[in-house]
Amino acid sequence: MSGPAPILKVDKLCKAFGGIVVADNVDVTIDRGEILGLIGPNGAGKTSLFNLVSGVLKPDSGAIYLDGALVTGDPLYRRARSGVARTWQNMMLFKTMSVMENLLIAPRDYPGEKIGRLLLMTGRVRAAEQAAKARALGILDRLELGRAADANVTDLPFGHQKLIGLARALMNDGSLLLLDEPMAGVEGAAYETMQRVVREEAASGRAVCVVEHNVSFIKDLCTRAVFMAQGRILETGSVDDLLKSKVLTDLYFGV
Template sequence: MSEPAGEGLLEALEHMDTAERAEHEAEVSEKVAPDRAFEVSAGETLLAVDGLTVRFGGLTALDDVSFDVRRGEILGLIGPNGAGKTTCFNIVTGVYRPTVGDVRLEGESLARMKRYRIIRAGVARTFQNIRLFGAMTALENVVVGADARHRTSVPGALLRLPRHRREEREATEKAMALLEFVGIADRAADKATSLPYGHQRRLEIARALATEPKLLCLDEPAAGFSAVEKDALSELILKIRDDGYTVVLVEHDMRVVLGVTDRLVVLDFGRKIADGDPDSVRRDPAVVAAYLGGAVEE
């Protein structure tokens, strides 16, 4: 019987010296990092949200919202409940379509694009409520994400032609690297539903990364976490950014937000009320009144 996925890796890691482990971690980082062909210069506009308005009947969820996301940054999208943050995420990822306005990724409009095409264009997300394939293993869940980049035709997959077999092998290798990257490689063979809540959150992030996104959108990833888990999640988000990804973060926990973001956009009642670096935004009187309820403790 073959050993469960991940156990061989863990046993090998236990016997590595410091230099070997550093070399292994560099190899994992190389497998996880986004396709360098996607990269231009850090700081250039990757995503542009332009005059976005969304109405549901008589309710205006977003009202003429504009901001940009710069390549290589972690942008925090914050605001009180009902401010329009998740609606904005849903527009960017194709769940909703805007009533007015546009969203452009590297100049290409996403506003009328189908969801699978948005994923292929380079946008991935997680959800407030975890959405995993519960009957699949952790490894299989991540491989599903990698399938978004496969080019094999249906006949090629059915006939298991060499290209299909190569893509399957590469997807499995990358999936294992991603599970190691997010810290749950030892649970690769476990069913998703059997994983602890925090591991499920990490698994969902790994699956999103498997699509090779140019932009990773994280929707309240710290929800339900303990203080220790939030600190570990913050480290992971920073590691994701440092590995070459651009991140948009919706999160209510201000310690997480202020600990990882490079810039903040604040929404209130569907309107943008602030846009700037975390230190200046946290002191903005409109933000304090609308969201923070007072100064954030040091």
Template sequence: MLRLEDLTIKFGGLTAVNSVNVEVQDGEIFGLIGPNGAGKTTLFNIVSGVYKPTSGKVIFDGEEVQGTQPYRINQLGIARTYQNINLFKKMTVLENVMVGCHSKSKEGLWGALLKTPAQKQEEERIKEKSLDILKFMDLQHKAMMKASNLSYGEQRRLEISRALASDPKLLLLDEPAAGMNGKEKEELSDLIKKINKLGITVLLVEHDMKLVMKVTDNICVLNYGKKIAYGDPASIQCNKEVIEAYLGGGEFV
């Protein structure tokens, strides 16, 4: 589904991602890990169109997409969340999810301005779809609440809900467990698997090794912008170079 070929990006004299090759297979949960500053979020930003790589290719579903605008990347089937929760805090929970649906609206600006019958019908379909997503995410009872009034864990789930609203083939989750307590992390682990069972491929950046080892099929490890290891969770846990680079010689827990 996603292939990165010799992907490199430089900021001035700093090489943030250095000739990285990665393949994410259709239907898997793929983990991207590494210490702070390894280039994980930078790589996410390249895939989602925020950054244009200095060199290399991003091939999604057979099509080269490097340098493509973020809105177009989303329309092609890639959705993402962010390290720092990025919601419309003054809008309701339902309205936040509806925004995600509008990325693939067919009626366009004039239909919205003129309130045509077709636009009204589409808006009703979007509302119904958004409520279904909230039910799937166990947030339906908070639909009319302002996003700012949700708990931290609920805001994380809402951001994922909005990403799902655009019907992604590939979902990029950037440190979704950050700031969560143990119970919330367990629920997130189950949720990621539940999303994957819908047929959505997941690319996950996460520092919580327990969660990563529990949910992923394969893992790529970055260090100083370079790929230093690739494999299933069991092989990554016993890789000496990974242990030294990521954990300073300690053990995965």
């Protein structure tokens, strides 16, 4: 036997919307502690791959394994419980809610979700609520946003809203973290914070996948990256090698 199973294994995944192929025999693995970069031009299928892995989309064929277990047919909520945490390209924050309320929506498992359990175990639900709140405050502190807990999300600067998107994903303490363009529009201190926390999450043992057009962010964080275009993985390798690849420079930078 070889080493431990990768946290994520995507095997010959295929998905098309009519004539648009978003996943064409995609194979990807991500190990514990690894930050994998996923790059490619607009429309390459990067977000679609996240949607397939997190259970938003069902593949036409192929398989997805999490921690060695087959999860291909599992719906979104069960995938989240299996340990897939993600952010969204357009953040998907609830605009009329506070930062804390946005975070409390997101824990991985919550006894109050089931009405029967809610009626039987009010005490346990309250304890879970307290634990979720403490976890949220801990995450906000790590992101240097502890003082923003009661603010309305839309009153925060854009970079901070992106950090709240990350904070919400971190409420799920699962083994796989998918980040869809975390740096888009983020600069200054928020950029440094994002970089630090993504590194810390990988160091804590999670497998992380980052979709990013910001190549220097990928270069700083990832040892390995995949390049995707038209639903296909065209190159896999070290970030340095990828950036030297003719396929990538032709298709991505258009030179």
